[in-house]
């Protein structure tokens with residue numbers, strides 16, 4: 306038996322309109338009368354967009370029958386969730402249809418359903434009237450209304466196979482598994498004529514699905530209107546050229562002679578400068594309001610089928626400019642120490658821009674040199690690490706000394722023929738078993754077995770572009786290395802192995818390559834190479850470079866690491882594993898404390 310493809314939607318619309326007159330105003334106007342914000346919002350009471358005018362156009366696009374996809378890329382806590390919440394309430398009250406809200410994980414979905422969306426829906430009289438009397442229909446993953454279903458689900462394979470969806474919100478899609486966003490989209494094809502897909506994201510990674518979603522839309526930027534000269538412009542953090550006007554500034558005395566910043570003084574003296582008239586604006590609530598009133602998005606008034614828009618934290622949290630300036634300076638300082646994580650966080654969460662690691666990579670490779678020879682004693686060393694790359698007929702090993710700071714010296718690097726020879730090298734250099742790390746990516750079974758013989762650690766490389774997110778005491782950290790879910794257990798144990806399993810770590814290739822590149826080019830301090838490194842070391846360390854290419858399907862520029870020359874990249878990999886191991890030993894930093902929180906209005 307066949308039925309009309311949009312049977313479901315028509316049925317719902319018919320049943321809904323039977324007992325209610327439809328309110329045909331745009332969603333932002335409707336919200337002013339119908340949505341009340343609770344104490345979680347900085348502006349509790351009836352919703353008003355006077356302080357958040359950048360939220361109005363996305364709500365108008367959602368109201369347009371010809372617009373089917375809206376991609377908002379915005380600062381963390383910049384109000385983008387409010388767009389989704391108001392949209393959900395409006396759908397339930399005025400335009401019912403199967404509605405799915407996707408979050409990146411089961412836990413995130415649960416937290417959102419319990420803490421945010423239920424509050425918003427319960428504060429909307431029109432929705433409240435429709436809530437099912439049977440309490441069993443209000444579940445932890447959504448609400449089974451009589452006239453429609455509203456679900457909050459994790460973005461995973463089983464969700465992607467659920468039924469046909471008319472309204473879809475994708476929250477933080479850049480954290481979904483690759484390809485998931487497109488899979489979810491397919492669930493809406495039956496409603497191609499009247500579906501709405503709303504994507505809400507902080508800055509993602511250049512070239513990923515979320516970035517492509519933004520690039521494929523209308524690409525609008527929110528603009529300040531200078532209250533002094535009327536100049537409309539997209540607010541920016543620092544100008545392209547140092548001597549150019551505009552952006553976020555602070556007093557010159559904030560930088561001490563030692564090159565260190567006085568962060569308190571930065572907070573006290575920070576201001577935003579209009580690039581046109583050079584008027585200065587202190588970070589106050591009042592100036593935030595002034596700069597945004599009269600602001601508007603770039604681009605024509607016409608509404609497109611796929612709208613995409615962007616606003617940074619300068620727009621939504623202008624009053625916190627001092628904190629952002631300090632975060633920015635701390636991120637720059639971390640870059641000097643070989644860690645890109647803080648700058649990535651700042652770029653994604655504050656500037657709300659896609660992280661493009663090739664931006665920190667512009668100069669040709671010239672290895673930094675130092676003042677010691679290979680084998681010179683270094684009494685200050687605190688820790689010695691050996692890392693191993695495994696080939697079919699031989700091994701490559703590399704030994705480094707480390708001390709806090711970080712400071713590091715190369716001790717030995719070269720080719721080794723057998724596992725017992727490797728063991729001898731370890732003992733000869735006095736390296737503890739727990740500081741030996743062996744790559745198990747290609748010869749997994751073999752490496753697990755050898756690690757079980759000597760109590761070494763196995764590691765496996767993964768692309769993991771932005772590293773691994775780990776949860777510690779309710780805080781989120783982004784790290785270049787993480788323990789695998791299970792230990793490395795060989796199917797067949799070598800006869801002389803005293804252990805049955807070894808520690809197993811996952812290493813982000815992308816993140817360790819970025820850090821190593823900063824070190825080898827001298828842009829990060831402390832990590833050194835002796836005056837007389839082995840020739841093969843020099844060749845292999847220069848063999849990995851970053852190249853751009855055009856993506857075949859999308860035409861986007863994609864940056865990737867490639868190997869040039871014939872020397873191979875084994876010692877480069879060993880050096881990357883050294884950074885991962887030094888991170889595990891708390892010598893390298895690379896973590897950013899990020900309190901878990903959802904966006905709030907404004």
Ligand SMILES: [Zn+2]
Pocket residue numbers: 531532533534535536579580581582583584
């Ligand atoms: Zn001006």
